[in-house]
Amino acid sequence: MHPSAEIHPTAIVAPGAAIGPGCRIGPFCIIGAEVTLGEGVVLDSHVSVDGIAEIGAGVRVSPFATIGHLPQDLKYKGQPTRVVVGAGTMVREHATIHRGSVGGHGVTTVGPDCLIMVNAHVGHDCTLDHHVILANNVMLGGHVAIADTVFVGGGAAIHQFVRIGRQVVVGGMSGVEADVIPFGAVMGNRARLTGLNLIGLKRRGFPRSQIGTLRAAYRSLFRTAGAFQGRVEATEAAFGEDPVVREILAFIRADSHRGLCRAGREMLEDEDAEAEA
Missing domain, CATH: 2.160.10.10 (Hexapeptide repeat proteins)
Incomplete structure (x- = not known):
């Protein structure tokens, strides 16, 4: 002492x-x-x-x-x-x-x-x-594994073995049962991706060009037709030189107990409105 x-x-x-x-x-x-x-x-x-x-x-x-x-x-x-x-x-x-x-x-x-x-x-x-x-x-x-600069809103519940990538925002009262990609935003019971954590990206000084690349990669992964593995490969071919996109792809490919949190169809218009704002 x-x-x-x-x-x-x-x-x-x-x-x-x-x-x-x-x-x-x-x-x-x-x-x-x-x-x-x-x-x-x-x-x-x-x-x-x-x-x-x-x-x-x-x-x-x-x-x-x-x-x-x-x-x-x-x-x-x-x-x-x-x-x-x-x-x-x-x-x-x-x-x-x-x-x-x-x-x-x-x-x-x-x-x-x-x-x-x-x-x-x-x-x-x-x-x-x-x-x-x-x-x-x-x-x-x-x-549960949570990476850097994540915010989890009040009353949210995160299921055992879930991984949450860096700079994610989890909406209050959400029930998160699956892994959340880096820079994502999730909400709901059960939680679905609502888009990217655009406010967090801007606050932490990500350049506009990189945010634009991330938005394009997100659309390629979660808002295009076809099997998900094919979308991952297409996203890598189109945006794989960007280090932040590579981080998301590595997260998706890593071992997981819980699978990946996906975007719900009802969230797509909300994501567009947030991005334009």
Whole structure:
């Protein structure tokens, strides 16, 4: 325990826990023996961190959140699985991040600079990359993989083993049962592609020419006739020199437990209107 750490007298810190410099542990927090808190971690109050848990520098955890507790997996029998929370992430009230399971890769990972809002749940063996935002009441089943700069709207549920590519936006209250291509936008119960995350692309400085290429590739993949494998090959032939299109194609071709989220016919006119705006 670093001498600069501040620990409220009502907090319980088990022997063996590693508490870094500048940490602040508030009232009624409970810290397990195999927990490591990086520099400047703040646990506001009533926070419980257990198991083999590594909390990165500058993480802040709000009251009644829990990190590293048992996975909701009936096959789990106390094996030494882990949870890692990256530097600068914020975990808000009542959020839960469970440790990994032996049926997965043994670790649940939340990357740096994420925001896990009130009452969100990150299930066992999930992987969240940089700058992921889960709004209030989002539910991630086990083994979900979410890439960089994804926003998941409030109340959305993501089925176990789903992959979500980078810079995706998931509409609030959606039920996502299949993989979502990078830069896509999905909505609905059950969720369907509604187009590209055009607002996110513009905000992050993608040039107009590349956005135009992405739109053309999206149309080639999801809005033309013929077998899907043929459309993938045609899209590669037409746009495969663009690195962002190659990223989407690689995502489509990767191994998947859940298949691919496709565009619903009822969404096509909405996608055109959004693009023109």
